[in-house]
Amino acid sequence: MNARFAKLGPSKISARERVLCVTAPIVGACVVIACWAVYVELSEVPPYILPGPGSVAMAIVNDWPVLGPALWVTTKTTFVALFLAVVGGGCAAVVLAQSRWLETLLSPVMVTLQVTPIVAIAPLILIYAPTPWIAQLICAFLVTFFPIMLNTLQGLKSADRHHADLLKTYSASPWQSLIFLKLPTALPSFFAGLKIGGGLALVAAVVGEFAAGQAGNNAGLAFRLLEAQYRLNMPRLFACLILLAILGAAIFGLMSTLSKLALRHWHESEQK
Numbered sequence: 001m002n003a004r005f006a007k008l009g010p011s012k013i014s015a016r017e018r019v020l021c022v023t024a025p026i027v028g029a030c031v032v033i034a035c036w037a038v039y040v041e042l043s044e045v046p047p048y049i050l051p052g053p054g055s056v057a058m059a060i061v062n063d064w065p066v067l068g069p070a071l072w073v074t075t076k077t078t079f080v081a082l083f084l085a086v087v088g089g090g091c092a093a094v095v096l097a098q099s100r101w102l103e104t105l106l107s108p109v110m111v112t113l114q115v116t117p118i119v120a121i122a123p124l125i126l127i128y129a130p131t132p133w134i135a136q137l138i139c140a141f142l143v144t145f146f147p148i149m150l151n152t153l154q155g156l157k158s159a160d161r162h163h164a165d166l167l168k169t170y171s172a173s174p175w176q177s178l179i180f181l182k183l184p185t186a187l188p189s190f191f192a193g194l195k196i197g198g199g200l201a202l203v204a205a206v207v208g209e210f211a212a213g214q215a216g217n218n219a220g221l222a223f224r225l226l227e228a229q230y231r232l233n234m235p236r237l238f239a240c241l242i243l244l245a246i247l248g249a250a251i252f253g254l255m256s257t258l259s260k261l262a263l264r265h266w267h268e269s270e271q272k
Helices: 002-008 015-043 053-062 064-098 100-115 118-128 132-157 161-169 174-212 221-230 234-263
Strands: none
Touching: 015 053, 053 064, 053 234, 064 100, 064 132, 064 174, 064 221, 064 234, 100 132, 118 132, 118 174, 132 174, 161 174, 174 221, 174 234, 221 234
């Protein structure tokens, strides 16, 4: 029986299932928008309390000269912080995996920074940072760094002990063990941390924008959201929220695509 199932190989997704995987989120979003429009129409709620989807869409189009640059600022902060967290977190994980005593020494500092709410330290960062944008970048980096570093470190430490002993038998150096065994083993954990870190980078960038409150050409979507709230411009406020949600979904989709491209040919988590 086992031999029979082994010949079948990994399960494949049919064309119908692929279509469903693509269309299901779109259909779900359309249903939510339709329910939103019906509720606004039937309840006759004032637009300054809950605008309809049409009003929000018009706000996105009409206010794009303001919202477009703000979206770019938030996107830039998120991706720069994510890139720095990937480089810094990956390098830190490699160093800590090679030295257990250094991991033990730095654990209290890492745990303290990880559990401290970024909202509490954002004003302090704003005081010492040279510019508000640098303060936003530091906030996003701190929040993103630890999930990527901890997941990568856990993956490096999860390398098969028998394979490590085999490499030692063949007189492999620590760096050869790292390159040929530990790094490939850590890739699934790294991409899991990357998926988490991508969303957290956006959240922290928004928190940093709330704390910095930078106006002008360097204002992000969070500042435009607060500005719309103060002016009771509800269509623009909802437009900022929708743009942030779309940006977050796009970041997660990009991270998932990178994970699939890197792991689909050899790791079970991405084999369908």
